Amino acid sequence: MATAELPERAQVVVIGGGVIGTSVAYHLTKLGYTDVLLIEQGQLSSGTTWHAAGLVGQLRASESGTRLVQYSGELYDELESETGLTAGYRQCGGVTVARTHDRMIQLKRTAASAAAYNLECELLTPAQALERYPVMQVDDLVGAIWLPNDGRANPADLTQALAKGARMRGCRIMERTRVIGTTVVDGRVTAVSTDRGDVEAEIVVNCAGQWAKQVGAMVGVNVPLHSAEHFYVVTETIAGVHPDMPILRDPDGYTYFKEEVGGLVIGGFEPEAKPWVSPDAIPYPFEFQLLEEDWDHFQILMDNALLRIPVLEETGLKKLYNGPESFTPDNQFILGEAPECANYFVAAGFNSVGIASAGGAGRALAEWIVNGEPTSDLTSVDIRRFAPFNGNNRWLHDRVAEILGLHYEIPWPNREMATARPFRRSPVHHLLVAGGANFGSRMGWERANFFAPPGAEPVIEYSWGKQNWLPWSAAEQTATRSAVAVFDQTSFSKYLVVGPDAEAALQWLCTGDMAVDVGRTVYTGMLNARGTYESDVTVTRTAADEFMIVSSAATTERDKDHIRKHVPAGARAELVDVTSSLAVFGVMGPRSRDLLSTLTDADLSDAAFPFGTSRPITLGYAVVRATRITYVGELGWELYVPAEFAVGVYDDLLAAGAELGVRRAGYYAIESLRLEKGYRAFGRELTPGENPVEAGLLFACKLSTDIDFLGRAAVERSKADGPRKRCVGFSVRSADPMLWGGELILRDGSPAGQVTSAAWGETTGACVGLTYVRTPDGSPVTADWISAGDFEVNVGGERHPITMSLKPIYDPTNARIR
Numbered sequence: 001m002a003t004a005e006l007p008e009r010a011q012v013v014v015i016g017g018g019v020i021g022t023s024v025a026y027h028l029t030k031l032g033y034t035d036v037l038l039i040e041q042g043q044l045s046s047g048t049t050w051h052a053a054g055l056v057g058q059l060r061a062s063e064s065g066t067r068l069v070q071y072s073g074e075l076y077d078e079l080e081s082e083t084g085l086t087a088g089y090r091q092c093g094g095v096t097v098a099r100t101h102d103r104m105i106q107l108k109r110t111a112a113s114a115a116a117y118n119l120e121c122e123l124l125t126p127a128q129a130l131e132r133y134p135v136m137q138v139d140d141l142v143g144a145i146w147l148p149n150d151g152r153a154n155p156a157d158l159t160q161a162l163a164k165g166a167r168m169r170g171c172r173i174m175e176r177t178r179v180i181g182t183t184v185v186d187g188r189v190t191a192v193s194t195d196r197g198d199v200e201a202e203i204v205v206n207c208a209g210q211w212a213k214q215v216g217a218m219v220g221v222n223v224p225l226h227s228a229e230h231f232y233v234v235t236e237t238i239a240g241v242h243p244d245m246p247i248l249r250d251p252d253g254y255t256y257f258k259e260e261v262g263g264l265v266i267g268g269f270e271p272e273a274k275p276w277v278s279p280d281a282i283p284y285p286f287e288f289q290l291l292e293e294d295w296d297h298f299q300i301l302m303d304n305a306l307l308r309i310p311v312l313e314e315t316g317l318k319k320l321y322n323g324p325e326s327f328t329p330d331n332q333f334i335l336g337e338a339p340e341c342a343n344y345f346v347a348a349g350f351n352s353v354g355i356a357s358a359g360g361a362g363r364a365l366a367e368w369i370v371n372g373e374p375t376s377d378l379t380s381v382d383i384r385r386f387a388p389f390n391g392n393n394r395w396l397h398d399r400v401a402e403i404l405g406l407h408y409e410i411p412w413p414n415r416e417m418a419t420a421r422p423f424r425r426s427p428v429h430h431l432l433v434a435g436g437a438n439f440g441s442r443m444g445w446e447r448a449n450f451f452a453p454p455g456a457e458p459v460i461e462y463s464w465g466k467q468n469w470l471p472w473s474a475a476e477q478t479a480t481r482s483a484v485a486v487f488d489q490t491s492f493s494k495y496l497v498v499g500p501d502a503e504a505a506l507q508w509l510c511t512g513d514m515a516v517d518v519g520r521t522v523y524t525g526m527l528n529a530r531g532t533y534e535s536d537v538t539v540t541r542t543a544a545d546e547f548m549i550v551s552s553a554a555t556t557e558r559d560k561d562h563i564r565k566h567v568p569a570g571a572r573a574e575l576v577d578v579t580s581s582l583a584v585f586g587v588m589g590p591r592s593r594d595l596l597s598t599l600t601d602a603d604l605s606d607a608a609f610p611f612g613t614s615r616p617i618t619l620g621y622a623v624v625r626a627t628r629i630t631y632v633g634e635l636g637w638e639l640y641v642p643a644e645f646a647v648g649v650y651d652d653l654l655a656a657g658a659e660l661g662v663r664r665a666g667y668y669a670i671e672s673l674r675l676e677k678g679y680r681a682f683g684r685e686l687t688p689g690e691n692p693v694e695a696g697l698l699f700a701c702k703l704s705t706d707i708d709f710l711g712r713a714a715v716e717r718s719k720a721d722g723p724r725k726r727c728v729g730f731s732v733r734s735a736d737p738m739l740w741g742g743e744l745i746l747r748d749g750s751p752a753g754q755v756t757s758a759a760w761g762e763t764t765g766a767c768v769g770l771t772y773v774r775t776p777d778g779s780p781v782t783a784d785w786i787s788a789g790d791f792e793v794n795v796g797g798e799r800h801p802i803t804m805s806l807k808p809i810y811d812p813t814n815a816r817i818r
Contacts, residue, residue, distance in 0.1 A: 006174060009200035010037035012369070013192045014207055015179050015215055017042075018049035019155055019354055020347050021207035022162035023362025025171045031370045034170030037201075038163075039194060041178040042287035045159040047209045049354070050288055051323035052155040053232060053267050055247055055258065056356045057094060058147055059114055059121070061411070061742070063754070064377045064689065066117050068360030075359040076153050083168065085161040088154025092246050092259075095124070095132045097144040097308075099252035104142045105464045106410055108797035111145055112744035115794075116754040122146040123797075133248050135240050136308050150247055152258055155355050162362075178284070179208075182219040188342040189219065203369060205345045210326045212334075212348035213279035213391070221338040224386045225349035226396035227276040227324040228404050229291055231298045232267030234260060236316040251408035253304030263318070264309070268301040269352070273404035275397045276324045291322040327351050327403045329390055329420075335365055336374070336383040339561035345369060346383050352407065373528055377689035384558040389444060395420045412462040413740035414440075414449075414668075422446045426490040427583050427646035435664045438469065442553040445491035448666035450476065464796055466738045469668070470760055476665035477672050477762040480632055483661035484589035486653050487670060489638065490646070491553035492584050495560065498546045499573040506539060506547055508568055508709055511692060511701040516541050521614045521627050524700055526562060531691045531714025534562050536682040540614045540627060548578075548625075550638075552682050566710055583646035587653060588636030588665075590816070595657045596637060602626070604637075606818055620652040621645075630817050632670060633677030633810055672759040675768045676810035678729040684741070684756045685727055685770050693718040694772065695727050696806070722780025725753070725772045730791065730802045731809050732766045737795040739767040744794040745802075750776065755793065761809070768809055 012033055014025045017040025025038045040046075056073050060066045076089035098104040107123070114121030122145065129144035130136065163173055174196075181193035182204060189204045206223065208215040216223035245259040255268035274297060277283075295302075298320060306312050328334055328349040338344045347365050350357055367375045379385070390396075402419040409415075416439075424444040426432070432439075437448035438458035450473045452458035461468040479485045497506060506514040512524030518541050526535040535558070537551045551559050556579060563575050587596060593604050602617040603609060614627035622645040630636045641649045654662060680686050680695055692701050692715055701715060732739065739758035746752060758769030775781055783806055792799040811817075 004172065004174065006177065006194065006196045007037060007172065007199060010172070011035035011201070012037070012203040012205060013199055013201040014038040014205045015192070016040065016047070016207035016209055016212070017044040017159070017163070017173065017175065018047050018207065018209050019045065019159045019162065019358040020209070020350065020362065021205070022159050022166060023358045024205055024207055024347055024365055025166040026162040027363045027366035028369065029166050029169035029171050031366055033370065036166065036171040037199060038166070038171060038173045039177045039179060039192070040173070040175045042285060043175050044163055044173070045156045046287040047211070048323065048325050049155045049159055051290065051321055052355050053256070053258065053265060054088070054153045054155050054355045055256065056089070056151045056153055057247070058149045059110060059117075059119060062380065063117050065380070066119065068364060069356050070119070071363060072356055072359030073149065073151055076151075076158060079158070079161040079165065083161050083164040085157065085164050087158040087161045089151055089158070090243065091149060091151040092244055093132070093146065093148045094150030094247040094249065095129055095144055095146055096249040096251065097129055097138070098142045099140055101142060102410055102464060103252050105796040107143065107145045109742065112794040112797070113742065113754070114147070115751045116744050120148050132246055135238065135311055136248065137310050152247060153355055158355065158358070179215060179218070184219055184341055189344045203343045203345065205347065205365070205369070207347045209348060210279070210282050210324060212326070212346065214282065216338070216346065217280075219341050219344060221340045221344055221346065222386060222388050222391040223334060223346055223348055223383075224390040224396060225326040225328050225334065226279055226393065226400040227282065227326045228400050229274040229276055229294070229297070229322050230325040230352060230404070231294070231301065231320065231322050232265055233298070233302070233320045234265055234318045235263040235312065236318060237262035238264060238311055238315055250304065250308050253308055254405070254408050255301050255304050255308065257305070257309065266301070266305045268304070269404050269407035270297070270300050271405040271409070273401050275400045278393045278397070280393065291324060293320045293322055295320065325352055327400045329386070329396060329399045329403065331403050331406050332381050333357060333361065334383050335361055335378055335381045336368065339384050339557055351403070374688060377687045379683055379687055382558060384561050385554065387443065387557050395423070413742065414460065415462065416440050416460065426488055427643050428488055428650045431647065431650055432488060432664070437664075437666065440667060442491055443556060445553055447491050447553070448488060448664070450666040450668045451664045464738070466760070473666070473668040473672065474760065474762040476663055476669035479661060479663035480589045480634055480665060480669060480673060481763055482590065483663070484587065484591040484595050484657055485663050485665035485669070486650070486657070487586035487588065487665050488650070489584040489586050492579070493551040493553060493556040493559060494579045494582055494640070495549045495563070496546060496576040496578055497549065497563070497573055498576060499571075500545055501571040502545050502547055502573045505567045505571045505573040507707055509563060509566055510539060511709055512539070513702040513705060513707065514539060514541070514547070518543060519613060519615045521612045521629055525686070525692060525697060527691070527709070527711030527715070528688060529711060529714065531711035531718060532688045533682065533686040533690055533695070534688065535559050536680065536686045538629060542614075555682060581643055583641045583643055585639045585641060585650060585653060586631075586636060587639060588630060588632050588634050590635055591660045592634070592636045595653065595660055595662060596626070598656045599652055611817060619649060622649050624649060631679055632673035633679070633808070634816050635818065668759070671757070672761050672768070675729070675757055675759050675770060676761045676764055676808070678770065678808040680727065680770065681757060690727070690772070691715055691718050694723045694725050722782075724778060724780065725774045726781035726786070727770055727772055728786060729768070729770055729805045729809055730793070731761065731764050731768045731805070732793065733801045733803060735766045737767060737798070737800050739769055739793065739795060741769065745771050745773060746792045746794065746799065747773065747789040752791070763810055
């Protein structure tokens with residue numbers, strides 16, 4: 001029952017009283033925001049939280065994700081001393097076992113990542129794994145890893161402890177209070193309506209769990225998630241099972257095991273999940289409720305549990321739990337300020353890792369709210385990675401059936417989603433299909449990874465080594481370096497900034513100097529106040545009062561939100577998204593000028609059309625914008641083509657290039673070529689965790705001028721202090737190993753960094769990549785320190801010598817792009 005009268009106003013209203021909502025409220029009050037109201041439609045933890053398994057695994061795919069969960073464990077361990085309420089947290093360690101060689105390679109890569117993050121992790125033999133977990137059988141195992149810092153918490157107790165901590169610092173919590181609407185004035189949230197009255201609010205935080213999509217829709221905010229049925233059983237007591245038993249994960253059997261009252265909780269992530277009802281149809285009330293049992297669906301998990309823990313054959317089962325839980329389209333949770341509405345924040349869609357993530361995610365979002373921007377790299381979970389079309393419920397339903405099973409599938413580095421595709425398609429998609437394309441997906445766009453030769457199936461045969469498509473992609477690289485290749489890059493994000501103050505606005509937003517002539521293209525970063533990257537773009541001046549910005553496919557919503565929020569107040573400049581109106585074809589290679597010259601009367605010579613020039617030209621029957629630029633390190637042009645002319649232009653390019661050795665080429669080739677050249681990519685080398693000094697991109701900053709830009713002061717401080725980490729290119733000295741990114745870099749045998757990007761470089765004859773390296777004591781990274789070290793890369797547990805280079809591996813003098 002509600003225990004107090006609903007206040008008329010609050011600085012912050014948090015919607016949802018599960019572990020996420022209480023964590024956000026707890027951390028907001030800890031940061032000094034004491035006028036916080038938390039509203040829960042039922043009782044605290046009564047939605048998804050109460051039936052969560054409570055696992056707190058420490059290691060994640062990225063350093064930022066790992067640090068977030070590490071903080072969760074530290075917080076849960078300390079809550080009782082602060083609040084007097086236990087979170088039921090026990091650091092019991094975790095054992096993950098491997099049944100196959102491929103899984104063991106993954107675990108070796110995991111151990112290497114742990115070393116990069118300074119996290120304890122030990123490789124185990126099957127016999128050593130048995131010592132850690134005596135009730136399992138190990139005859140079929142290849143090996144295992146041991147993570148001593150893994151733990152488990154009691155979800156309901158944790159929620160109550162966080163809630164008490166928030167209350168102690170002034171937060172008011174109203175249970176039995178349902179949100180029924182939200183008021184927005186001039187694009188900014190102003191109030192929340194409940195079934196008990198209205199509350200004025202400066203900030204609203206949607207932590208409504210499965211209901212977050214419904215609650216977001218009340219204010220026009222897109223929260224792409226969909227619930228799936230999620231299962232586990234609780235057994236009777238088992239001899240030898242005790243409270244300090246580690247968590248056991250058997251991902252090849254889709255299962256996990258944790259101790260509970262002398263028995264086991266057995267759960268898992270079956271390969272094909274059961275989506276629940278549409279997000280718009282989740283029932284209310286649905287408090288401390290479960291769904292119907294489905295033993296048939298649980299059978300695959302039970303069969304594998306019996307194989308791993310033979311004593312289960314003679315152990316009784318207390319109950320099968322089937323609790324719905326929300327999942328997102330990419331298996332990462334959703335965090336951040338919604339681009340559709342100012343001061344409206346979301347923390348939802350935790351994909352069955354809500355207990356592990358709650359502490360860190362709650363702190364990260366609270367810091368975002370208090371500071372006005374994230375204080376760490378949250379790119380992978382940022383709500384702005386989704387667009388409105390990602391909220392389609394039918395699409396979400398089909399995608400979620402695949403997402404749940406990804407938890408325990410081998411995380412192939414280039415794995416593509418198989419469900420709910422094809423999705424967004426380029427105007428020439430059918431021509432790519434006819435050419436034998438294999439498609440990847442980015443921001444929903446279907447993009448050609450590579451082209452299979454006639455008679456071969458354009459499929460990826462996943463492995464940790466060199467995959468089946470590598471010779472085909474290598475041939476595309478060779479064509480780009482020796483003749484000419486055509487790339488469909490329509491998925492680029494494309495915007496216009498238009499208005500009398502367009503130049504002034506972009507001078508503030510961009511690190512590069514925007515005071516250029518019409519027809520000039522500038523490579524530039526966009527930073528935040530901390531001087532770290534928010535985007536990595538090219539900007540072309542198309543008129544005195546108009547600029548075209550070209551950015552990566554994945555960052556459309558993020559870019560638009562960043563630009564709109566940081567255009568100086570009062571500036572007469574508008575942003576227009578033109579992404580879908582223009583196809584883009586990259587024509588790259590030493591014969592690109594010859595190819596284009598057969599289709600245009602424009603003078604494409606170096607004197608008439610120098611690098612960084614952009615202008616409209618006729619091309620066949622079409623008029624296109626041709627920009628002389630490259631992301632592959634060769635002479636080339638990007639052609640911006642009105643969508644209705646795209647098919648004709650693409651056909652013309654291939655026909656005209658037939659005698660020149662033209663080849664269709666895909667994004668895998670782009671990745672290899674750009675890494676040989678040392679070109680950085682947003683989301684990997686360039687994130688909110690890196691600045692231009694560390695990235696080696698000071699040349700793209702107008703520090704020699706007196707023109708201010710967002711983040712300039714922070715960049716100048718970093719330049720004066722010296723880089724604490726440094727982006728460096730490398731090549732492997734052996735042609736044997738295959739690198740994918742994420743591998744551990746060692747200097748003189750000690751961890752020194754992690755590979756951000758890697759690929760096979762056909763021109764180099766080995767894998768190439770980029771990495772950030774750090775000194776052991778945190779002192780600035782100098783060229784002398786790099787040259788004085790012996791560097792290796794850990795590839796699936798095997799070390800290989802590498803050659804480090806601060807200059808591009810390929811064509812360091814840029815002779816090829818002329």
